Amino acid sequence: MQRIRRALIDLRRGEPVHVAGEAGGSLILALENLTEARLEQALGLASGTPSVLLTAHRAEALGLDGHAGDGIAVAVPEASLMETARALAKGRDAEPTGTTARPVTDGERQALELARRATLLPALLAIESDPDRDRLAGEIQRGEVLSIDRGEARRFFADSGRHPERVSEARVPLSGAEQSRFILYREADGLLEHVALVIGDPRQWPTTPALRMHSACLTGDLFGSLRCDCGEQLRSAVHAIAEEGGGILLYLAQEGRGIGLANKLRAYGLQDTGLDTMDADQLLGFGEDERRYDVAAAMLDDLGISRVRLMTNNPGKIAALEAAGVEIAGREAIHGELNRHNAPYLTAKANRAGHWLEEVFADSAADGNQR
Ligand SMILES: Nc1nc2c(ncn2[C@@H]2O[C@H](COP(=O)(O)OP(=O)(O)OP(=O)(O)O)[C@@H](O)[C@H]2O)c(=O)[nH]1
Numbered sequence: 001m002q003r004i005r006r007a008l009i010d011l012r013r014g015e016p017v018h019v020a021g022e023a024g025g026s027l028i029l030a031l032e033n034l035t036e037a038r039l040e041q042a043l044g045l046a047s048g049t050p051s052v053l054l055t056a057h058r059a060e061a062l063g064l065d066g067h068a069g070d071g072i073a074v075a076v077p078e079a080s081l082m083e084t085a086r087a088l089a090k091g092r093d094a095e096p097t098g099t100t101a102r103p104v105t106d107g108e109r110q111a112l113e114l115a116r117r118a119t120l121l122p123a124l125l126a127i128e129s130d131p132d133r134d135r136l137a138g139e140i141q142r143g144e145v146l147s148i149d150r151g152e153a154r155r156f157f158a159d160s161g162r163h164p165e166r167v168s169e170a171r172v173p174l175s176g177a178e179q180s181r182f183i184l185y186r187e188a189d190g191l192l193e194h195v196a197l198v199i200g201d202p203r204q205w206p207t208t209p210a211l212r213m214h215s216a217c218l219t220g221d222l223f224g225s226l227r228c229d230c231g232e233q234l235r236s237a238v239h240a241i242a243e244e245g246g247g248i249l250l251y252l253a254q255e256g257r258g259i260g261l262a263n264k265l266r267a268y269g270l271q272d273t274g275l276d277t278m279d280a281d282q283l284l285g286f287g288e289d290e291r292r293y294d295v296a297a298a299m300l301d302d303l304g305i306s307r308v309r310l311m312t313n314n315p316g317k318i319a320a321l322e323a324a325g326v327e328i329a330g331r332e333a334i335h336g337e338l339n340r341h342n343a344p345y346l347t348a349k350a351n352r353a354g355h356w357l358e359e360v361f362a363d364s365a366a367d368g369n370q371r
């Protein structure tokens, strides 16, 4: 497990990682922080064909979906590798110039998942290698380059989110919810931390407590970004829960629907050129929503909560919690205000992901009519 954690960090630092698997496996590097020097070094270590690995989402967005499946490997001539990497790291209109695309191998699939877990852009350079022959073998032996096994990676991914540990807690009076307690959970792999905010005295809660399951949004929650409705939802949830005598808010480390802040900002850049929130994510290589809620269900279980009224407009959250064994006794709408900056985002959520936002649009229309 420790080795996979190091692999995530190495990729984030722009270092190469060897993923052992089919034949000799591949030496992989993240495209987003590839430099000429790193590329040259990698080509000196591994002697096989260099390819660019892209997720199926991105392949589809680029019209390369013939082979999509779990992702594609596009062979790119050495001479144009750097240029291709730079273009792909930017997003739009960046098609790999190579012509031979094939579905990714299982090892390459795990490599793409590593990039995603590291909240990097899921686009990699992969150079096939034969560690018994290439210089790479010596580097691996000396510990200069980390070599991981694809099965090891798969097991790590399958286990994450399932065993969050309760680490520490404290009373933190909040404005509008003075009797509040923060409980911090850390996922077993040590990577992500989530907070359960327990509002009020559980002995005096309504029989079925309200639950707000909120995904982190630095821009909205902290700075009041007008591009989304997160900050307003967060604060109104705390107030509403406190007002009805208490309940729970889970603050989950799932920035940008799970793609991370760096990618969310990249996606905002693409949205400014006319793509909607989902198409922008897809062009970067992500699905509509990359979040999983197993960790939320495990936190609820630890808190002894099995039945809730969920504050959300997102049908996906209800389905996911139910699938994880939490009984959803009812749904409460939770709205922010519509404005000219968040209108495209809310419209895409309603039209493409089926979020229940009719009231937000109706309220806004009514306000407009009164003016
Ligand atoms: N990728 C991406 N994420 C975004 C964008 N705008 C906001 N987000 C993220 O979307 C998530 C919204 O979280 P929530 O408000 O809990 O979830 P929701 O799916 O909107 O559902 P409810 O608010 O419960 O109805 C946060 O993680 C934000 O950071 C965007 O344009 N792109």
Ligand SMILES: [Zn+2]
Pocket (backbone or CB within 6 Å): 217, 219, 220, 221, 228, 229, 230, 231
């Ligand atoms: Zn937001």
